[in-house]
Amino acid sequence: MNARSPWSEDRATAVIAANRHLRGALLPMLHALQEEFGCIDEEAIPLLARELNLSRADVHGVVSFYHEFRRSRPGRHTIKVCRAEACQSMNADGLIEHIRRRLKVDFHETTADDAFSLEPVFCLGNCALAPAVMVDETLHGRVSPARFDAITASTLATEAAR
Known part of the structure; x- marks a missing residue:
């Protein structure tokens, strides 16, 4: 069963911070956010962009390029x-x-x-x-x-x- 947390900006910020030290941190951050919340919430895009000094378009491009990243929560x-x-x-x-x-x-x-x-x-x-x-x-x-x-x-x- 897919037990996932409801979206929380505070929790997302903590997940992002926990992966900040990793090389090529965007992908590990995206995977960790999806593991936590079941998808990449739209509200995560500006958080990631700000943390990594990227444009929102850059982050969105990565999310939409990889088919493994979901934009909506999965079923149970x-x-x-x-x-x-x-x-x-x-x-x-x-x-x-x-x-x-x-x-x-x-x-x-x-x-x-x-x-x-x-x-x-x-x-x-x-x-x-x-x-x-x-x-x-x-x-x-x-x-x-x-x-x-x-x-x-x-x-x-x-x-x-x-």
Whole structure:
């Protein structure tokens, strides 16, 4: 589950300060902010620019260049679907279409109930068991549409039981 803190300028300033000493500090700062808050909040851009003596456009350019940085908070669970060749050869595209219809989202989007965010990845290292999907930190292989439905139902059931 993606437990993230709500946005706080004071906490963001502390996260930025903790990474100030690092070489090429912008990327470590961005990763730390995303880890803390689940995304790069718009309010973080001027804080980073001021701290690193960069323009807001420079910081925004880095955030928008790297696909790993989210601009909105993710759902409670993140689903990553492998798009690499081994998974494609085992009908990952068909699985992706099923997932899009089932969740009513596209890549880089979150379901209306904030339960799931859908992200593409270009290898999960599970090529022998393609197509592969990762839900939060759990890797699943040989995922069919029916198995995907069972995985997401189980994820929600486990969440409800907590």
